[in-house]
Amino acid sequence: MTKLVRAAVLTNYLEVTQYLGFNPRDLLASVGLSKALLQAPEHRIPIDSAVRLLEDSASASGCQTFGLSMAESRQLSDFGVVSLLLSHQRTLRDALQVVVHYRHLMNDSLAIFIEEAGKMVIIREEVVTESPMPCRQATELAIGVMFRLCAALLGSHWHPYSVNFTHQAPDNLQLHRRLFGCTLEFGSEFNGIVCAGASLDMTNPNADPAMARYAQSYLDSLQSHQGTSMLFEVRKAIYLLLPMGRATIEQVAQSQGMNVRTLQRRLKDDGCAFNDVINDVRRDLVLRYLDNPNYSLSRIADMLGYSMASSFTRWFISQFGMPPATWRAQKQGSAKAPSDAAPPKPS
Numbered sequence: 001m002t003k004l005v006r007a008a009v010l011t012n013y014l015e016v017t018q019y020l021g022f023n024p025r026d027l028l029a030s031v032g033l034s035k036a037l038l039q040a041p042e043h044r045i046p047i048d049s050a051v052r053l054l055e056d057s058a059s060a061s062g063c064q065t066f067g068l069s070m071a072e073s074r075q076l077s078d079f080g081v082v083s084l085l086l087s088h089q090r091t092l093r094d095a096l097q098v099v100v101h102y103r104h105l106m107n108d109s110l111a112i113f114i115e116e117a118g119k120m121v122i123i124r125e126e127v128v129t130e131s132p133m134p135c136r137q138a139t140e141l142a143i144g145v146m147f148r149l150c151a152a153l154l155g156s157h158w159h160p161y162s163v164n165f166t167h168q169a170p171d172n173l174q175l176h177r178r179l180f181g182c183t184l185e186f187g188s189e190f191n192g193i194v195c196a197g198a199s200l201d202m203t204n205p206n207a208d209p210a211m212a213r214y215a216q217s218y219l220d221s222l223q224s225h226q227g228t229s230m231l232f233e234v235r236k237a238i239y240l241l242l243p244m245g246r247a248t249i250e251q252v253a254q255s256q257g258m259n260v261r262t263l264q265r266r267l268k269d270d271g272c273a274f275n276d277v278i279n280d281v282r283r284d285l286v287l288r289y290l291d292n293p294n295y296s297l298s299r300i301a302d303m304l305g306y307s308m309a310s311s312f313t314r315w316f317i318s319q320f321g322m323p324p325a326t327w328r329a330q331k332q333g334s335a336k337a338p339s340d341a342a343p344p345k346p347s
Contacts, residue, residue, distance in 0.1 A: 054137035067137030071144025111236035
């Protein structure tokens, strides 16, 4: 079953294309979308179509910061029906829990994990698609939107330590510096935001408990009608936990609020086993990691849960028919070929 998300995930897409001076009609059509669909924010569209559109648009326009440009003008109201509940949360920590709990009403492809690390907190994010594909633009859009959510709730008290991306830096960092205003870490081992733990517990002076209860009651009535895919939820958990070395069946089951036997039974009902899901996620992540030349093969092996580089190499050969070094060399060679050049601007 195709994973659908609100068309609101592409809010500001048309405005950015207009600013950059190119007509996205052909790109939209190529992924099965249209301008009319994007102007109906509650309409559901395939997540793969949205992510592919962002990557194709960045290439066609020559704008390496296409996704982040969309995030720059995002408002709290763009979270749809969840925005009222978010604006009346007592703390940022409470607001992030709302985002996680009601993700099915916003962007169901976004995996979020709040990691406590001493006095610091890491807000990890991953965009999970149904098919393997580049997600650089979607990742920057998601982190940019999260950053602006935190800023909207904390105002001048929002001072994160760093914003982290697993991909390489763009040629021009002007937009990143203007939007984030903090340390930028590219080639990091995770995508997300690092901030002080105290930031998450600052009181929101605009919070109204009565309005929060009203909004939650309304959202719960909508939530009950939303079907969720256990398999997709497990995949999202593995995306976040695997680079942390914590993607065991016990940890994943705990993240879903169930015991191991229940998780195994639910996955069996979907026709798969836990090890199959782990393998599928590894296949997706390894291609993303290999695209970043700053990642050594030993580092990639570690991020995928292999303590020995030789074990990683054997697994890669079994999946892709060649060693990872050969795959990377061929990929880099094809990227330099004329046939791999960016498509011309749509007319």
